[in-house]
Amino acid sequence: MTNRFSDCASLLKDHHILQTLSEFSPEFVGSIPIGVDLPDSDIDIICELKPSLLKVLESFSSYPNFQLSERVLANVPSLICRFRLGSEKVEIVAQRFPPKKQIAYLHMIIEEKILKEKGETFRLSVMEKKKAGKSTEAAFAELLGLEGDPYTSLLGYEKK
Incomplete structure (x- = not known):
């Protein structure tokens, strides 16, 4: 049995996803890091929304199924970026405060x-x-x- 968290963390590292987002304090969160994920669970990343983030997120547009949208999550305006990284779905959610204060x-x-x-x-x-x-x-x-x-x-x- 493989450790999905380690596999996903390696995938993020190999594609420099967290490094690309470093100025926005990215955090890998959700069900995968705590081991309650299902095979179709997304790789969830949260980060701080700053003016320069949109351009950085657009740099992921070459990945399959890339989508960028705005939504209100738990009464908080959020920028959401989705794409596929190999067989994994990635969802990046950015809000206007530090990730360690975000509900996720x-x-x-x-x-x-x-x-x-x-x-x-x-x-x-x-x-x-x-x-x-x-x-x-x-x-x-x-x-x-x-x-x-x-x-x-x-x-x-x-x-x-």
Whole structure:
């Protein structure tokens, strides 16, 4: 069995993706770094949105399935860049504040802590919920018995 995180990190390194984004403090986040990814999970990268970022993201336009769009995520205006890197899908999300303050990073840190506390059986339960179509956050929230919006309630779980 291969370690998907290591494989994806090597792929990003081989294509200089994080190096290209270095001025925007990129962070590899999401389900892959914490080991709750499915085979079709994206490589998620978050970074800080600065005026020069658009030109840098456009430098990825030679990759297959390149798309650049703007969306509001969790009430935050975001610039989203998607493309394929070999067999992997990459999604870069940029917001106007440092990545370590972005919700994707905060969720990953909380989820990683929960996985360490609850162990392998819990991780496998998360994977089963995800295979059934739940998002990572919804799977965690359901298994933890959290009420309301899973994205918000998961952030609140950290404060307990």
